[in-house]
Amino acid sequence: MNEHGIHTIDTAFQRDHFDAAYLIVENGRGAFIDCGTNHSVPLLLSALDGAGLTPADVDWLIVTHVHLDHAGGAGLLMRHLPNARLIAHPRAAPHLIDPSKLIAGATAVYGEDEMRRSYGQILAVAEQRVQVVEDGQVVSLAGRALEFIDTPGHARHHHCVWDARSRSWFTGDTFGLSYRELDSAQGAFVVPTSTPVQFEPEKLKDSIGRLLSREPQWMYLTHYGRVGDVRRLAEDLYTQIDAMVEIGREFDGMPDRHQRIKDALALLYLRRAREHGCLLDDAGVGKVLHMDVELNAQGLASWLDRDKR
Template sequence: MALPDFVEPLGDDLYAVDTGFHRPRFDAAYLIVERGRAAFVDTGTNHAVPRMLAVLDALGLGPDAVDYVIPTHVHLDHAGGAGLLMQSLPKATMLVHPRGARHMINPLALYLGAQAVYGEEEMQRSYGRLHAVDATRVRSPADGEVIELAGRPLTFIDTPGHARHHHCIWDERSGGWFTGDTFGLSYREHDTTRGAWILPTSTPVQFDPDALRRSMDRLLARSPRCMYLTHFGRVTGAPRLADLLHEQLDGMVALALRLRSAPDRHAALKTALGELYSEQLARHGVADPVAAVDDLDLDIELNAQGLAIWLDRSTT
């Protein structure tokens, strides 16, 4: 059976699955296959579950071939469908950060927290009801722990900064990290002859720029050949991208501090972020940076919210 058009084979028995969230090529889950066994890294929302099962079928794998479901963290675009997916995978164990495990076992607080950001109408439209995972099927790897998928080592490290419940996963076979949101966002429509363009994400509510810098440096310490981003896809040239992330992170923090007491702070933050990204995109060689910034409206909105929460927390 041919692979569905929302699946991209990446080599090394890895597959990127476009979850269909928000727009095409915005949100990815990954499938790792090793000697007939499989693991999902991130899952998208409930609406992505049919896609997850379809890629298994296309590869000739049954639902009982999946040993692990691995959310990088419990934000809903990464883990909103994890509970529902687990119901279809009878042999799977969920590997989730220790700070996120309780939210997978009892997702009520997770739902209410997201509802406070997005509103009830958007929650129902984009995410739906969250499904609990039986506590006996949930495991939390320690920082530095290695878990094998049919002999393929996967190393888990604690990577706060975007969220305190975030870990990244090192795949020795491909020499790449599954980075969730720790290594930023890079959308393929912004690729130029210079390569990928990338920006940090300060989504509410646990953004911590100092912790994020340390986490990014831990990823680089392994000299990765590539990064597997949830938003979106595989990127190479990690040192160059890390320099860009550090530069933009410094810029975001500086503009947030400058606008701490602005009369309409949220609007001011959004405008300043748009200007920062427009300048960066133009420097990267994007033909129409103004239109590109318009495409980043959701990320700018969330980054502005996260910066505001960080500002308020840092003054208390």
């Protein structure tokens, strides 16, 4: 916990220090921001106990967006939180109330066995317990203002949460990925993250700009943890988003487009890791970023094809 009552919870999804949820505590009341998967729920409940709260003390479960590493456990967690309401982006709320399309889409990508292993059974949230928030809307946690802004680019159903008390954003995936294994003497290393179906590079840059306009002290990333030096990281993200777009356009139309984009992205991120002074060897950097290279290549392909239509 830092001085503002913010607890970082490792959800243990995939590996240690990959996927975070957050618990904000204010005057004996709590709010979770993102929740990981069904398998993460015992860890979140344990974090409540460690913070001196009970499940009945939680007022809000906030999901930044409905990708399953952020919100897959929402239905199960809500069954443990008798007084909580779930806050969602207008485009996200229908998928939490009826997750059938989410489940079908993820199963098509991962297969039934992997869905069971990684996510468990995705449960619906009762409609009367879901609160939709619009761009600029503020909710109160025991008098502490939490403001929501619409942040497309990674996904069209994504919002970020501004906590004026700590001068911090809870950024979901909008402010990229920053794994602690890639830190160096220069500080945190960051990589943009796309999504296979809704990546929009210009909108992502605009969303990052909106975050910067508050002059935040900290960014709380789902992947992974709190980072400072916000201006430098934002410039790194802008540079890489532009480089990703160039890579996508260079290889568009080629029969082996996906593999060529993947190879080029892996080289881009490795070069930047070396420039940053990351201590892992090349194979180590590749291992940490392997899944993200694949997803970013899929995101670029989806954007290129949508742009043509």
